[in-house]
Amino acid sequence: MTELASGSTSQRELASESTSQRNTESITVTVNGHAYTADCEPRVTLADFLRHTCGLTGTHLGCEHGVCGACTILVDGRSARACLMLAVQADGATITTVEGLAAGNALNPLQEAFWDNHGLQCGFCTPGMLMTATELLADNPDPDAAEVREGLSGNLCRCTGYDSIVRSVLDAAQRMRG
C-alpha cells in the first residue's frame, strides 16, 4: 500500500487537472428503472457516477482496478465491473445495482438466502457477490458447488472463507427453482 500511496496523484494535481482540461458530456443512464441525466467528465468511472451522481452507494469500491469485484453491476443485463467502465460509455444503458434487487423492504430470494445462510459478515463484498450471483443463476439455474466457486472466483471476500457464500447461492438456486 505504501508504494501505491507514494505513486498516487496529489490533491493539487487532481485540482489542476480538473480545472485545466475540464470537458463534460451529457449522459443519460437508466438505473433500477430511474433515468438519471447529468453532465459528466470522461474520466469519471461508472462506479463513481453511480455513487456520487446518482447517490447509489450500494455499489462498493474496493480495489478500483478490476480485481476485487465489489463494484459489480449489471449493464444491459450482463455483469460488469463499474470501476472498469467510464460513465460516458454507459450513455443510454440500462443498469441494475444492488439497490434494484429488493422490492422495497422485501428481499429477493438471493438476498434472503444470503441472510439465512450467513453469506456475509462485514458486508463489503456483498453487493458484488449478489450481482455476480444474479447473472450466474440466470445463466445456470442449477449450478453445483464447483460451478458456484468458479462463478464467484472474481469476487474477493476477506471475512467468510467463502463457504457460507457458496451455500447461500446454492440455497438461492433451489428457492428460485421452486
Place this chain on the structure above:
Amino acid sequence: MKPPAVRYARAGDVREAVALLAEHGSDAKVLAGGQSLVPLMSFRLARPSILVDINRIGGLDRIEQDNGSLLIGAMARQRDVELSDVAAAAVPLLPQALRYVGHVTIRNRGTVGGSLAHADPAAELPAVVTALGGELVLEGPGGTRSVAAEDFFTGTFTTVMAPDEVLVGVRLPRLPDRTGVAVEELARRHGDFAIVGVVAAVHLADDGTVDLVRLAASGVDSVPVRLHAAEAALSGARPTADVLEAAAATVDASIHPADDVHAPASYRRHVARLLVQRALGAAVERSGVER
C-alpha cells in the same frame, strides 16, 4: 485510483476513428472494452490525452465464417465469442482458451481486438492467434493491411500498429473437423494471468499420423511464441508418448522466459515443457471426434 483527466470522442465509423488518431497522434488511445486500459489509467500508467471510443461502430462485433476462415471483429466481446456456435465450429480452440481469460464479468466487456492490441505476453488470445497463424486486419489513413500474428507482436505490450491505425478484426483459419484442441495453463488462481500457458491443436490423418499441429506458448517471452520445432517433431509422426516427449524437449530452445516476482525463468522453462507435453497429449486424445 482515479483515471486522469482525459478528453473523449465517440467514433461513428472506423474512418472517423482513424482520423481522430491521426489528428492526436500517440497521445490518443483507442477505447474498446476498457478492461486493461481503464485500470492502467487508474494506476496512471497510461495517460492518454484523448480516448477514441470504438464501442458504437456498427459491424465491428461480427463473428462469421467466410471462405474457410473465421472472421472476428475487433469489438466482439470475449464472452460472445466464447458462447458463439460459429466460433466453436470453426476454431474450437478459441472458446476453450477464452474460458481462462479473467472471469465472466471481465469477458462480458473485454474484446478480442482489445486483448490482441494490448499484447500482454501472458494473455491467451495472442497465443491462440499466434498458434493458428491468424491475420490481424489493421485500418489506417492509407487503407487496410493484414499482418500475420507472428509479425504483429513485437514485445511486451507492443505491436507493429502505427499510432493512427485501428485493429478492426482478426482472421483465423478454420480447423478441419476432428481436430483435437487443448489449453493448459499454470496460474496462481483461476482467472489470473498465466505464469505459463500452452495452446495446442492436433489433427490425425487416416493412418494415425499427425497431419496438422499448431502450438504456441504464453508467458515464456516478451511475445507469444509459436513452437515451430515442437510442431516439426510431431508433424508426420505417430503421436506416441515418446514422440510427444521428444517434441516437448525442443521447447527449451524456442523460449526466452524472464525472472519475475511470479516465477524464475528456470521454473517457467520446466513448466513450459511439461505443459506442452500435456497439451499435445490432450489434443491427440480429443482428435478424431466429429464436431
